[in-house]
Amino acid sequence: MKKNSKKLAFWKDFFLYYKVSRFIFSSSLFLILISLSIWREGIIIYNVYSISIIFLYATVSLLSLFYRKENPYDFLLDIIFISALIKSNILYWDYIAILYLFPIFFASFFLESPLTVLFPIISLVTYGITLYTTKMYTFQDLTIKLFLNGVAFFAIHIAGKTFSKKMINQTIYIAELEEEKKRNEVFKRLYRISADLAHEIKNPLASIKAAVDLMAESETCNKKLLDLLRKETERLSSIINDFLMLSRPLDVQETEVNIKELVKQIVESTRYIYPEKNLKLIIPDKEIVITVPYKSFYSAISNIVKNAFEWSKNLVVISVSCEKKVLRICIEDDGPGIDSDSIEKIFEPFFTKKKDGTGLGLAIAKRVAIELGGRLIVTPSMYGGCKFCFEIPLRNKEE
Numbered sequence: 001m002k003k004n005s006k007k008l009a010f011w012k013d014f015f016l017y018y019k020v021s022r023f024i025f026s027s028s029l030f031l032i033l034i035s036l037s038i039w040r041e042g043i044i045i046y047n048v049y050s051i052s053i054i055f056l057y058a059t060v061s062l063l064s065l066f067y068r069k070e071n072p073y074d075f076l077l078d079i080i081f082i083s084a085l086i087k088s089n090i091l092y093w094d095y096i097a098i099l100y101l102f103p104i105f106f107a108s109f110f111l112e113s114p115l116t117v118l119f120p121i122i123s124l125v126t127y128g129i130t131l132y133t134t135k136m137y138t139f140q141d142l143t144i145k146l147f148l149n150g151v152a153f154f155a156i157h158i159a160g161k162t163f164s165k166k167m168i169n170q171t172i173y174i175a176e177l178e179e180e181k182k183r184n185e186v187f188k189r190l191y192r193i194s195a196d197l198a199h200e201i202k203n204p205l206a207s208i209k210a211a212v213d214l215m216a217e218s219e220t221c222n223k224k225l226l227d228l229l230r231k232e233t234e235r236l237s238s239i240i241n242d243f244l245m246l247s248r249p250l251d252v253q254e255t256e257v258n259i260k261e262l263v264k265q266i267v268e269s270t271r272y273i274y275p276e277k278n279l280k281l282i283i284p285d286k287e288i289v290i291t292v293p294y295k296s297f298y299s300a301i302s303n304i305v306k307n308a309f310e311w312s313k314n315l316v317v318i319s320v321s322c323e324k325k326v327l328r329i330c331i332e333d334d335g336p337g338i339d340s341d342s343i344e345k346i347f348e349p350f351f352t353k354k355k356d357g358t359g360l361g362l363a364i365a366k367r368v369a370i371e372l373g374g375r376l377i378v379t380p381s382m383y384g385g386c387k388f389c390f391e392i393p394l395r396n397k398e399e
Helices: 003-037 048-064 072-088 093-110 114-134 139-216 223-247 259-271 294-311 361-371
Strands: 255-258 278-282 289-292 315-323 326-333 375-380 386-393
Touching: 003 048, 003 072, 003 093, 048 072, 072 093, 072 114, 093 114, 093 139, 114 139, 139 223, 255 259, 255 294, 259 278, 259 294, 259 315, 259 326, 289 294, 294 315, 294 326, 294 361, 294 386, 361 375, 361 386
Parallel strands: 278 315
Antiparallel strands: 255 289, 315 326, 326 386, 375 386
16 A cells, blocks of 8 residues: 555545634634624724635635645645735734644645745745735844744744654554454464364374384385385374464463573574574663463574574574563564565465475464464565564563
């Protein structure tokens, strides 16, 4: 999903609320001025010029409600209207100038173009020209007013842009969480099917293995064929055991685990197999102790680390962090990475591009992350390969 479509989907209605509020403000001000004009036995207090400006603005605001797309003319209309109000001398100039902040902020918020920086400039220029034509201020007073309002105008422009970026990032993050939740539900159903399938295969496989052992005792059997049968049976049995690990519930008993020590233990056992690979560990000095099902958690992290060492060319980077009650363990490598067609399949059971792989290691890690209330995500690494991030929420002992 593209960034622009996410933004449009999120605050298209919000922009309509802005237009509705503008129409309510302008029409209410028009009605108030009409009421004041006929107050005290029809004595006209406000001039026709001022009322005409507000009536025109209210009419244009009403018509703009039927055009839903964001465009700069909406905000230019607001700036011109505010300048006209100041020129008409309806309200105090020093107070009404604050209204410029609204079109500047919302233009910066809604519009993606870098040209939105022109709105504070246009506001400042029109405000300065309007004050100058009143002949009420000296050059020094006018300069001070323009300087102070200019600072406010550009500050609110920066605030609008910053807030817009944060809202976009938050919208994208929420959408990604929703998509991740849907994928996790699919994986959960797949794991339940895997459990039934593994149990159905395990029993006849045990019978086949026993039959092969009995046949091996006979002198008339083909020893070469029996060795092949025994080898393939053992291989199939190993796959079924991994399949059962994928499908069985997590350990009932939870223990306190020192993350620093666990990562070091996994790294030492894995580097023994790949001594030629370089490793970079980024672990905080502060001890991180969590309560989790030890065997399942160890298996999950170990599978990810092993996968990184297998695919890396020369470097594996493991970083551990703990922020906002979320434990994050990221494993990166400088390998070939994952193509776009495979990145959605790598957590599916039996999907592998290794000749002797079962395709269950990452599936097991994904399942453990889901069962612990977290997630396992993969993104491109700055080192050229993949970056797997295992994230789970930290819980209190009572929880």
